[in-house]
Amino acid sequence: MQIARRGLAALMLTPLAQRLARPALAQSAWPERPIRLVVPFGAGGNLDTLIRIVSPSMSQRLGQPVVVENRPGAGGNLGTENVARAAPDGYSILVGSNGALVNNPLLMARLPFDPARDFAPIGLGFRTPNVLVVAPRFPAQTLPDFVAYAKARPGQVACASAGTGTTNHLLIELLNAATGAGLLHVPYRSSGAATPDMLSGALASSMDQITTALPQHRDGALKMIGIGLPERLASLPEVASFAEVGLENGGLTSFIGLLAPAGTPAGPIAKIQAAFSAALADPALRQRIEAIGNLIAKPEEQTPEGFNRVIESERILSRRAVQLAGLKPE
Template identity: 40%
Template sequence: MIRRTALALGILALAASTAQAQTAWPSKPIRLLVPFAAGGTTDLIARVIAEPLGRELGQPVVVENRGGGGGSIGAAETARAAPDGYNLGMATVSTTATNPAINPKIPYNVATDFTPIINIAATPNVIAAYPKLPFQDYKGMLAAVKREPGKYSYASPGNGSITHLMMEMFKLGTQTFMVHVPYRGSGPALTDAVAGQVPLIFDNLPSALPFIKEKRLVALVVAAPQRVPALPDVPTFKEVGLEQVNRMAYYGLIGPKGMPKDVVDKVNAAVRKVVQDPAIRKRIEETGSIIMADTPEAFAKQMREELAVYKDVVAKQKLTMD
């Protein structure tokens, strides 16, 4: 009888210990995987929130970079990780919409392999031109590319990048034709655009804005909800009648599929609290980004919608990774 009682007590203690371990998340450092090299907007936002997020959760949040494949290598690693809350990843339009839309060999399924947690921030995109071109505003650019189809080319950070597919969307909406010149990232694309090697560039605003401010590039039109304060004279795509192109680049948090809802909700609440800090908000907004801080459900819906939009563009323009 004593043995049975001791055994029963032991089982109860083990069950209580297991339950306590399950509710004590996090009990060790959390990895935040950035699917791009250090230095870009995705990496910057991850590092801005990592330290205060760790303080909020009670465990360090350690940023790791795993670049390559347009973000697909790092995203695939997040998809394969254990869904225990200790493996989070940064999600972008490139990794969850444009790249999967154009590349049939992506090693993950956006709809089934991830747990959306929160869209932290969104960044405007901009079409900019070499300053010595015969046009210096959107109307002039549109007239020029309509008048001489194929004469003008544009640079993007790469085949399948968000701005590549956004320019294809622009071409659909305006019935124009420009030659795509893909680069291995924004840096080399901007270098050639500033040098006049390629007349136009479609890029994320944070990386292009310094060159625009220095008048080494001329901003023509931006994808943003309203005019960007730093570029008050530059219209949005909505203003010029292309609302479908008025899309921003998002930077969110995801985890592997099957993450516990209580952990997802805890991370979401912690990020929302972190971005309420004026100092954190200022650092993110200085990149040209807009704080979003939405719900897991809203972010999941946005990811589905963006993937559908870009799949449609790829189909209509008959785009491939070649």
């Protein structure tokens, strides 16, 4: 018996045994170094703001620094590709949204990554509704009146977006199809870029993210009259849902979630998902997030399976909107 024990101990000291044991040890010890959350846009935007609100809480729960890294460029493609090509070890995580994951594959003929093949969803974190905003002196100041006014003047009522192929542009197309409003799409260079023209009265309306439009709505400079959700928000009961004028489920929303490179082990994904969901459940953080107009994802959407279903649903709806707009991959 003693000889057998000595033999087993000797075996455990061999290089082969040590190599075989190393994956299990690494798995249990993960994370052993900082984790980077790659934001594929510049600092200061809504996506960047949201992930910086929750990253300190995630760091506390994971026991390692969670570092936000901005890698802007090519409509989100540069940062997205960076994570797609990273080692699948859980230390490089994408903060993903509609643009690179849904819209760009429908509109760009060549992408350096495949969202469905190259990523493993971790969990959805936030939804950012898009809203229809009108100038203060525009004749129609409710959503039904606005639709009726536009239908009587097809192609004459301009509605701005943050650019061709963006989520708010695609929502304009879905609203036109559902209501027959015949809005004239006017692409601007970014979210909020149309605000000066709205304030001057040179532009009738705009489809914008709620986070951009909410300050002007609250101070009365502009007026939100419609929101891309299945029902009205309790915090904004005066703003009608697009579902009220016939757009099924209110149309598209902008989403933000975490994804790992494909092939990342289940252990790190589960730990990141648990830390992310715990941060989202913190009442103080929720209050900060909702105060600027964002919505926390439902618990069932915060799982890998739930987030994957959200992405697939958005792909179907966005593909339809792209077809309605007559857009082709370039």
